[in-house]
Amino acid sequence: MSENTTSTPVTDTSSPEGALLRGTDLVAGYLPGVNILNGASLHCHDGELVGIIGPNGAGKSTFLKALFGLVKVSTGTVTLKGEDITNSRADQLVASGIGFVPQTNNVFPSLTVAENLEMGMYLDPKKFSERFQYVTDIFPRLGERKDQRAGSLSGGERQMVAMGRALMMNPSVLLLDEPSAGLSPALQDEVFLQTKHINAAGVSVVMVEQNARRCLQICDRGYVLDQGKDAYTASGKQLMNDPKVIELYLGTLAKA
Template structure:
């Protein structure tokens, strides 16, 4: 994104973003950067999508913001507070939640036990939080004694998202929630994501299914080579000729 576009993007926030990355540089190995000055933000109540080609740094972005990848330079801000490099378990207490792409449920545990794992720091609040999350996803209460390993892929994603919601986060990071699912189950997951956002939780979602991601996103970013290359509303990006030409023709087949 050029400086003019970045300034215009910042001007649309109407104040301090709830969560933002500022010129974020990070990677898994010393001196090997995946992100190269990435700027994104999430306003309160927003659903923000992250799309882009293979290797663009999409998953690395949210892992870095959630304290799972070392930061070389730049900042992660929670409103005006610098949370750069803060440990993930402390970020959960700060109001952030994270659902990884893989291995995101405990298959040998029941749905109820998976939910309990989400409340290990506040076990006394389990029942009240479980009721609140189950209002969004009745499946969790209706089948709470069923082992997560016996669920469909889409149902497992609902359990994973439900567990992350147990701590009542302000912001939820989602890493490729539709990956590996059938088109029908993808629809289930995207509906669940929209429900979570409608309940008041801000969401930053990395997604391989670019078109469906843009359909439900308030705003979105296209990442390329570790930078925010384009940004706009979901509708704007979905109809942008350059984005369509460079990205949307192949993104449905790409996994970061």
């Protein structure tokens, strides 16, 4: 670590104006009067891959769920393409172009891979064949195992199914809640590569991650969340190399 730990962290020069997805000054929590988010803000432009990192309990997953309407926002706004979607229902958000992949319980284990993907098309089943081809082009293994039950797949393959299902409705932005959690290092690397492939295919991505080093390596911009607020934000590379961010938030993760 650099000895220069008193420098001011770099700041984000990306303007939130015209952002595809934007959360502004969000205050939210699971119980009335008990806030997990305390004025958190984030924006993601078309084609961006944005990462959210920070210490345990900082509110990272809550932030993502607030963007997707799964945690009630009491103050602040969430907009998609300039339209207010604050506290909208999940089915409305999916129809408007947001996909969400939760960290746990994100596949139907008794259903086949194809049936899981079909569940992602419940709002527009007529386009299943077209979207199935699109998703299996990104994840060829899902095509190879389309008739296998999801519960019998490896952890990495189940994560592919979950991501693939969220892509079936052709979202403009995909929200990923700790996609590498519980996976071996090799499978974690595979998930990060898959995330890059999805982004390269034209889908904007907002990703919450505990693996700070790998997240900052692949994201265009990153947010460091602390105590329910965005403490620092800049490019992934800048955050990885900023002494103050390393000292306070990344520690040995930045040098792993």
